[in-house]
Amino acid sequence: MRHISHFIGGQAVAGVSGRMGEVFDPNTGRVQAQVDLGTPDELAQAVAVAKAAQPGWAALNPQRRARVMFEFKRLLERDMDALAHLLASEHGKVISDAKGDIQRGLEVVEFVCGIPHLLKGEYTEGAGPGIDVFSLRQPLGVVAGITPFNFPAMIPMWMFAPALATGNAFILKPSERDPSVPVRLAALLLEAGLPEGVLNVVHGDKVVVDAILDHPDIRAVSFVGSSDIAQYVYGRGSQNGKRMQCMGGAKNHGIVLPDADLDQAVADIMGAAYGSAGERCMALPVVVPVGEETAERLRPKLLAAAEGLRVGVSTDAEAHYGPVVSAAHKARIEHYIQMGVDEGAELVLDGRGFKLQGHEDGFFLAPSLFDHVTPAMQTYQDEIFGPVLQIVRAGTLEEAIRLPSQHPYGNGVAIFTRNGDAAREFASQVEVGMVGINVPIPVPVAYHSFGGWKRSGFGDLNQYGMDGVRFYTRTKTVTQRWPQGGVVRDQSFVIPTMG
Numbered sequence: 001m002r003h004i005s006h007f008i009g010g011q012a013v014a015g016v017s018g019r020m021g022e023v024f025d026p027n028t029g030r031v032q033a034q035v036d037l038g039t040p041d042e043l044a045q046a047v048a049v050a051k052a053a054q055p056g057w058a059a060l061n062p063q064r065r066a067r068v069m070f071e072f073k074r075l076l077e078r079d080m081d082a083l084a085h086l087l088a089s090e091h092g093k094v095i096s097d098a099k100g101d102i103q104r105g106l107e108v109v110e111f112v113c114g115i116p117h118l119l120k121g122e123y124t125e126g127a128g129p130g131i132d133v134f135s136l137r138q139p140l141g142v143v144a145g146i147t148p149f150n151f152p153a154m155i156p157m158w159m160f161a162p163a164l165a166t167g168n169a170f171i172l173k174p175s176e177r178d179p180s181v182p183v184r185l186a187a188l189l190l191e192a193g194l195p196e197g198v199l200n201v202v203h204g205d206k207v208v209v210d211a212i213l214d215h216p217d218i219r220a221v222s223f224v225g226s227s228d229i230a231q232y233v234y235g236r237g238s239q240n241g242k243r244m245q246c247m248g249g250a251k252n253h254g255i256v257l258p259d260a261d262l263d264q265a266v267a268d269i270m271g272a273a274y275g276s277a278g279e280r281c282m283a284l285p286v287v288v289p290v291g292e293e294t295a296e297r298l299r300p301k302l303l304a305a306a307e308g309l310r311v312g313v314s315t316d317a318e319a320h321y322g323p324v325v326s327a328a329h330k331a332r333i334e335h336y337i338q339m340g341v342d343e344g345a346e347l348v349l350d351g352r353g354f355k356l357q358g359h360e361d362g363f364f365l366a367p368s369l370f371d372h373v374t375p376a377m378q379t380y381q382d383e384i385f386g387p388v389l390q391i392v393r394a395g396t397l398e399e400a401i402r403l404p405s406q407h408p409y410g411n412g413v414a415i416f417t418r419n420g421d422a423a424r425e426f427a428s429q430v431e432v433g434m435v436g437i438n439v440p441i442p443v444p445v446a447y448h449s450f451g452g453w454k455r456s457g458f459g460d461l462n463q464y465g466m467d468g469v470r471f472y473t474r475t476k477t478v479t480q481r482w483p484q485g486g487v488v489r490d491q492s493f494v495i496p497t498m499g
């Protein structure tokens, strides 16, 4: 049985707790590895190592730190195939999608290769007589990231790339369900020239998360996961005086206006709703046709397209999506499908009971499609996080804007239309953090930033982009005066002004 250890001080460190988590291959349903579940002591050991390594790393000039990132990017490209296979074998997503997971993280690495430019401060000459003012961005010290199972490469890189490039040391607590790729990334960074101890991986569950939130030497924590846990992590970390950034769950809507190119919209919605078995925080599990006629035209097209999807193992190059992550998660999705039926929604396509020949124990679900879902239903309010698409019919554009705006989650939303006025109004009014106009999965590029509203995000700053640089640095502002002759003669008991 493969054993996945912590990675501390540049090497594998076996856990001492005796507690282990099982890592499944969702394609077969079998346990393929065991991962150490850490203790507060092991976390403290990693923090001590990080704290010792951080000043030296921060003292390197930003160009040299950028060079490590350039080399890391090259190594990611070199190992893309192997990383994607490893990732898919623990997560279940298909190989092409696993490569996308790595690529979207790589793009953040690419962004922080420009860190010398991104870290430049501000300067005002002559803010008062003989007075200049300048602002610097300095690293926080030791920071930490806690990541979900669904993007085991991209989300760790969202966090540690800007954190490291700005001169911090980092503790990563990856999902215990697919922990191998994060360790591989840490080893690649070492190969790229990152000094030992600057990036450490400590595996675990709530025990390690709580230890991170309570450790006095960890200055900031970035979290991505489900909303209740995001809110808990945000509260506990903030109370301990840490800078916090906690992204939560989602329920993203795709609004289809009567003038949309329906065939294109259906193709887009298929990928966004069922891709990665619906296990994406930017998935599109709710489609909102505007007007009865649009709904009647859209429904048979969605049904035919969903029936045509191929579910297969991760390594099947023809498969549209693979298994879900665990047996427990599969059972939860099936529970929600039954709840939808019981609540009175119409189950147009039932994905339960699907068996893939030769992989009968894998965690597979065929596509499900519901129509006549209403906002009052629990299955509409909750994030299902599986290959289940719900049609919610709206009478007008105003109603269609209200639906995602009033939903407790506010991560992403998309509108399909040829009408620029309507799209512009929609983008301006909708209370959601990331908007796609004829773009089904509007994950912003690496030089913008990622963040949802309402229960999809707790904290002020988004992931990556300039917000990432801001999150992992603190501003110091220096006001300086060089009086002539070096002697300050004036004395004042009044608050200084530049007037």
Ligand code: NAD
Pocket (backbone or CB within 6 Å): 146, 147, 148, 149, 150, 151, 173, 174, 175, 176, 204, 205, 206, 209, 210, 224, 225, 226, 227, 229, 230, 247, 248, 249, 250, 280, 281, 383, 385, 411, 452, 456
């Ligand atoms: P999760 O909340 O179960 O786990 C996330 C992390 O929290 C993991 O590292 C886990 O070990 C830890 N954790 C789990 N239970 C905990 C507890 N009780 N106390 C403290 N820590 C705990 O999430 P998941 O199932 O791994 O990921 C899926 C969720 O993540 C979905 O809700 C999805 O929408 C969300 N997500 C959000 C974004 C975003 O950017 N908004 C991106 C990806 C995923």
